[in-house]
Amino acid sequence: MNGRARGKLGQGGWIALLVLFCILFMLPLFYMADLSFRSQNDIYNPRLILLAGKTLKNYVTAIRQNPTLLNNLISSLVISSVSTVAVVLFSSMAVFGFSRKHVYGKIFMYNMILSTLMVPISALVIPITQINSNLNLLNNYFGLILPYIALNIPYAVTILQGFMQGIPKELEEAAIIDGCSTARLYSKIYMPLLKPGIVVVAIWTFLTCWNEFFLALCTMTKATTKTLPLIAQQYKGVYNSQPGILFAILTLITIPMIIFYIVVQKQFVKGITSGAVKG
């Protein structure tokens, strides 16, 4: 067997492995979708995929009985995107501020932020719920947006600081000699250089906000302001005896995110492969 043939054979093996993994990874989602098209008679059948007896009835019932689904999707979208934009803006500004001269106490401030890097949201749910109820922010988008911004800042600052240290000082000196103001220095010189880091920070923040459940559970009680993770959990109880409808709703919740990811994935992968991953 010559080298080339061996290479080809090897490649077939690798592709088979990949396809196997993809099938394994897709199975739970296919299973979910399959359950959502089953009639009440087939729903308790343990087979993974049933080809016969498909129906759209679950979707019709799900949409007719739950007119707030669109509101919930909008809540999730607004909360996650506003938080993400604010985190990116404030943490990149902070990192830029930390790189300035004559900012006394910045070492203390930075190290304090870094120390809370692993602070879990669950440990702060009680005080944040108290703050929200005092400020009348329960059932308000800002009751989640404000804490999400704060809780994502430590990780964002840590990641962006890694990039900041890689930017040569000469660049700044040259810009200042050319008469560049501090605000322009931030927006025109540093922001573009931080872009690969910002992509990772943005996607990570969006995903954590999109998936956050504990604080949302304590903050949102009104049907229209609830985020998607909450209503999925809620319908689990409501449709306990009609799993078909439950899985139809789960499928409806999942599809927008998959479409969103397919749309942004090129940009995302580009950001990641242009050196976004640093300490």
Added chain:
Amino acid sequence: MADFRIRHTRKMGVFMRLDSKKKRQVNVAGYLFILPAMCFFCFYVLYPIIFVAVNSLYSWSTLKNMDFIGLMNYADLFRDKVFFKTVVNSLKWIAVTVPVQACLGFLLAYVIEERLGRGKRGSNLSKGVFRTLLFIPVVTSVTVVGIVWSKIFQPYQGTLGYYLNSLFGLSSTINVLGNSRGAIYGVMAANIWEWTGWSMLMYIGGISQIPEDLKEAARIDGASTWQEIRHIYLPSLASVHKSLLMLGIIGSLQTYALISVMTKGGPNHASEMPGTYIFQRGFTNVQMGYACAISVLILAFALILTFIQVKFLGSGNFMKKEES
């Protein structure tokens, strides 16, 4: 007039000398840039930390009705077997999910980037398809993941039990999530399924940063696949390993939704994690002081882990004097 000017300039001179000695300029713009982040941080991170620390010394259900009891909550906490269970479960969670997700993620990234028809036509398309498919679980909402996996693990009607029964003859009544030993691993499986795609994408990013000539050199020297991975890929990806470890630990301490949806911490607290236990004590039993005490210990645990991570693994260094 002239006299004044001389005196004035002399004064200025003194000030300027003082300036250069003590560097008494203050960069106002610098502070303004830091201000928003610090405001959020102080109000929603620092103040809550102080809040839980202070209020863990009281027995209370609402803020209007508080009894100071000193360290009693902590004394109870150290005798609380369920609390220890949550600590053990968190450690188990870190020890299992972080390495498994990293290994699978690396394997997938390596195969996609390096074994999928190097530089052939059409390989870009297939790369994109594989990357996207394997990342879809990451963008699936966490409660959806929890509900779907509960269904998979369900006894009698669940699909896993059915296939284990028909392929390997195991009992189809096998109840992963209802079993005190299996429950936590069942939830971990769902977590691994959800997050492996993230590890994969981070490794894809890392692999794209390894210089081509390094890989070329290894190939010319006739390195085997394993040698190539062992000596070129794994060391070059150190920053990705660290970053994933950091996110993995954060994720483990945060874990709430999956447990809450799949097992509710049960059976009999076997899969309890800090988050679910805080919720149970604080909001279900309305023992807010006790829940605050749990929060304080979790925060202390998080702080220690951060120090270990930063000091010894060097991800996100503490800022030091010389750098400023």
